[in-house]
Amino acid sequence: MLQTIGSLSTPFxxxxxxxxNGRQLRPAPLCHAQVDAAYQPGLAGLEGFSHLILLYWLDQSGSTDLVFTPPFERGLGAAPRGVFAxxxxxxxxxxGVSVVAFEGFDGPGRLRVRYLDCVSGTPLLDIKPYLVTTDCEPEATMGWLEPHATCS
Ligand SMILES: C[S@@+](CC[C@H](N)C(=O)[O-])C[C@H]1O[C@@H](n2cnc3c(N)ncnc32)[C@H](O)[C@@H]1O
Known part of the structure; x- marks a missing residue:
């Protein structure tokens, strides 16, 4: 079963x-990931990673329709899109998932991060280091989202 390990603080x-998306606003505002005291020992060794992968629970989600028309395609006669696409x-x-820039700690368990797109108070599920050797695919294509690169 999932357990939250903390929460995300954003200007939203x-x-x-x-x-x-987390890269729409420039400059990207400062956000924080606050890790609960019980999980803070798991942060040992995080210094030195420039980017992290944050996983969080989108706790204000409503509908779970598997097929939908994205807001930025409405009225354009676009094909319905599957949620997994x-x-x-x-x-x-x-x-939810975000690759964030990590700027160090502002206090115990309080990580300075940028490039979040979630509402303040969103529950945090996990933190992983972003690995350029493993997570980077410069030639990746974006399917139906290709023309909407700034809207994704
Ligand atoms: C397109 S989603 C992307 C979320 C995440 N970055 C991802 O890729 O999994 C971003 C939108 O989710 C919505 N959102 C943000 N925080 C949320 C929350 N706690 N619960 C439900 N929806 C949320 C906002 O409308 C925001 O613009």
């Missing part, structure tokens, strides 16, 4: 204030 206090927050297991 409602869903409507969240950017569509999208980054939509409404999904059977509403797990």
């Amino acid at each position: 206090d409602t869903l409507s204030k969240c950017p569509r 999208s980054r939509a927050p409404w999904r059977p297991n509403p797990i």
